[in-house]
Amino acid sequence: MTRLPASMRRHLGAAAAIGLLLLVLQIVAIVFAPAIAPYSPVDADPLNSLQPPSTAHWFGTDVSGMDIFSRVVFATRINLLISIVAVAGAFAIGVPIGLVIGFYKNPLSSLVMRAFDFIQSFPVFVLGMALVSVLGQEVWNVAIVLAVLFIPMFARLIRAEVLSLRERPFISAARCSGATDLSIMFRHILPNALTPVIVQVSISIGMAILLTAGLSFIGAGVRMPTPEWGLMVSTGAQLMILGVWWVALFPGLAIVFSVLCFALLGDYARAVTDPSAETIS
Template sequence: MKKNGIVLRFLQRPSAVIGLTILALQVIAVIFAPWIVPYSPIEANPLVSLEAPSVAHWLGTDVSGMDIFSRIVYATRINLLISITAVIVAFVIGVPLGLLIGYYRGLLSATVMRLFDFIQSFPVFVLGMALVSVMGQEIWNVAIVLAVLFIPMFARLIRAEVLSLRERPFISAARCSGATDLSIMFRHILPNAMTPAIVQISISIGMAILLTAGLSFVGAGVRMPTPEWGLMVSIGAQQMILGVWWVALFPGLAIVLAVLCFALLGDAAREVADPTARRR
């Protein structure tokens, strides 16, 4: 009943409804892309280069004659695949790591925290460009790089919660009852420390989408002819001065909607998880 109440409160928020609607459209694009698009997303046709939006090409074509609508739909797969994979990997690694360095204090914990400080001292975008250039411009390499950037974020969130929970009376009671450290960490502390990290998942996916698009925009991410929103904006930006606005505009709107979707879901989740954060 309690879970049903949380879901109901979540769905009662307009931000959650809007976010879920946009997310549903993205899921449809990911699953049914081959049946939705009228053209191949990677086959060029110079005969229809830079055509404006029309009945034949709903969102126009780019400089290579590739249909923009078809590429945007397929790019949803690429961008969400990279972003969600990166955040899941960061969550799976960062949460247990944050739990350990929060529960056990000492040289190892301090060393890990200094490593996190080193990683986070670099501008995220610059560090991402450097790592991708070293590892290679492949889809999975971009996802790995983003995961490395997000691991400290999840680990710090969990560590902060663990530090406040490890001295609570119920933890002391568990120790007195003979519970092992492993049992205390994973049965008593972790379930009570997960809320901030779970809320952060949605926000981090939006950040990962922006970083993926940004890396591709500057030529350090996904390469042609793979359909990717940032890469499409980069190609279209070169044509905007000539009045060809549609090549960059529609992929840019796709990025805005995708990031907005996860930001709204994260905001709604935060309000449900923390009653003091609810808007009046």
């Protein structure tokens, strides 16, 4: 086994720098949205409907006359809020469940795994649409639905690590020293099992952004006039055939750059935290 060449490490570093820059831009948009956006993101102006990009409206206006640049900036808050809350909730619930069902081998653990199998047997969009229809098309409801979809993924990932670690010699040594099951799980196993889960967090945020936009695109996410990237793309897609390209283009690019940001950061986190990622055969 040999380490990756220096050129590859520089490539990973450059990709991480791009991801970090994109993340900083999103944070700036979230914190300073009212100062950055020149117009209200929800106030319609029918007299300025479908104006192309100009000095007055940098990204143009949509069919209701709302400024697209302002809506893209404010939508950063909505999309990242939903995604981060969903992934954080899935992490907080899925990790303890995965830790317990991986540490204890009993019928209850098998039952929980079968429940996860049932959840993951549904197509993501179909299950997401069904749950949002039941809970209602609100921002927090979409975050809850995405958390439910991500919990089995985090639980399975941590369970696989726990199954590998629970038979290691250092766990046997902890048992011999009189450590309780709770102490072994949270002091010895969990810190060593979190590395792949932490990497998955970054990737999952990107997935959540795509799912949030996808649900809104098909009408199962947040509702108008809430500024949300997928909803804006959906509105603009119907106008593309008429040559009105700017309504869908700019929110679509926002989705691309946001997902790219977390994908690049996730790749870098994997390379830093996983020793095997730094080597090649």
